[in-house]
Amino acid sequence: MSQWERIFRELSLDVSLIQPCRTIDFGTLETTIRKKRQEHQEVEMYQQHEQFIHTFRQKLVRWNNGGGA
Structure with a gap:
């Protein structure tokens, strides 16, 4: 148990607030890449980034469905 977990428990706070999370929000990243790609259509890097996010x-x-990477 980490120092922070101990402190949270002593204060009767939810320890899950300080534990690692597997949640990934691609929304903001995808929106930013899409906007940049529209603004700079000649820059191939944005297309590569968009493809990387899609593949990832x-x-x-x-993986989440048990099929591995």
Whole structure:
């Protein structure tokens, strides 16, 4: 038990607030990449970033469904 967990428990606070989380929110990242790509269509890097996020998301879904990466 970490020092922070001990303190939270002593104060009767929810320890899950300080524990690692596996939640990933791609919304903001995808929106930013999409806007940049629209503004700078000639920059291939934004297309690569968009493709990376898409591929990464697919791998996470497969992993989450028990299929591995």
